[in-house]
Amino acid sequence: MGAREDMYGLFTSVNEINLTDDQGGQQAKEGVHKKNISTSYDLQARMSKKGILWNWGYHDDQVAKEINARIPGFLDYDTDGFSEELYFAALREVPIDLDDYADRFVLEVGCGLGEGLNFLSRVVDAKDMVGLDLSQQAVNRANAALSRKGLRYVQGDAESLPFGDGEVDVVVNIESAHNYPRLEEFLREVARVLKPGGYFTHVDLYTTQRHAFLTELRRKDLGLEWVLDRDISPKVRAAIHRRLSPDGSFHKALREQRVGAVQRHMAKRVGPQAVGGAFAGYTDSGSTKLLKRMGVLPSQFMPPVDSYRHYVAKKV
Helix, strand or coil: CCHHHHHHHHHHHHHHHHCCCCHHHHHHCHHHHHHHHHHHHHHHHHHCCCCCCCCCCCCCHHHHHHHHHHCCCHHHCCCCCHHHHHHHHHHHCCCCCCCCCCCCEEEEECCCCCHHHHHHHHHCCCCEEEEEECCHHHHHHHHHHHCECCEEEEECECCECCCCCCCEEEEEEECCHHHCCCHHHHHHHHHHHEEEEEEEEEEEEECHHHHHHHHHHHCCCCCEEEEEEEECHHHHHHHHHHHHCCCCHHHHHHHHCCCCHHHHHHHHHHHHHHHCCCCCCCCCCHHHHHHHHHCCCCCCCCCCCCEEEEEEEEEC
16 A cells, blocks of 8 residues: 555544444444554654644643743753643643652553653653553554653554553553544453552543544443543544644744755645644635545545543542
8 A cells, every 4th residue: 555545544544433323233243343443554654844733732821821931941852842732731630740750650642653642751760661652663652762761662452452450650642542443452451450549531532423422431331430521522623723823833944955846836735634723713725626636645534523622530
């Protein structure tokens, strides 16, 4: 398969997982979905620039101030900071003081290139931090670039975590679970690997159908007590708008790329969808509409996202 087919496979699987009321049907196709997703992210891992975090971001002035207080000057160089703000906001809602991680084991499920967990390793001084991802290429790159004592990355499946019962203090899951065909199995695995009293902090984009399914799952006895349910859509949209502004990081990166005028023109018009443009109200350009009609681009990149939510649960 080529790069175009890989991306089509990803879009097809993500849309099917998130737009169906037939969760059993999607579980039956999990092998296809996981192959599509891992193949696409393997490609992205090979193509992405160093320092990239794969999420839409989050912006709140208070969160940015708190990051700068813990890591002075961090937001002044090499990053617009919005993706890191999302990670910080996810961890700060866990009812453990940020200075009380010395004996903790933090697991991120869906770590991508590892930059988000690497950032958290500078926020808290945990005993052990492990990132897990389905993409072997992403894990290889993360270990090559970022691993060190107390921070490592492993390949694995979110729905069958390679860790023992009651081994983990905090599970972090950032904009990843919308890729999981068996969401219930993932939640059961989270509960299994968490220590009693351990915490799960989860942020993700939700379609109407997927949110209804999670609401149904939260009523089940999965071993988790849900202690936070927050719609953070305005904060996510704020980050997307800043990122896509004329002087934002998206257009700055385009200007710095050594590509031809045609490629830059297309990236400028198609690229916003990859960073949540539709969720923030951006519509397709004329070029994008034409390419969709021609079949060069998929008719729908991402499912129509209803909300972006933050949940925290405690292992009981």
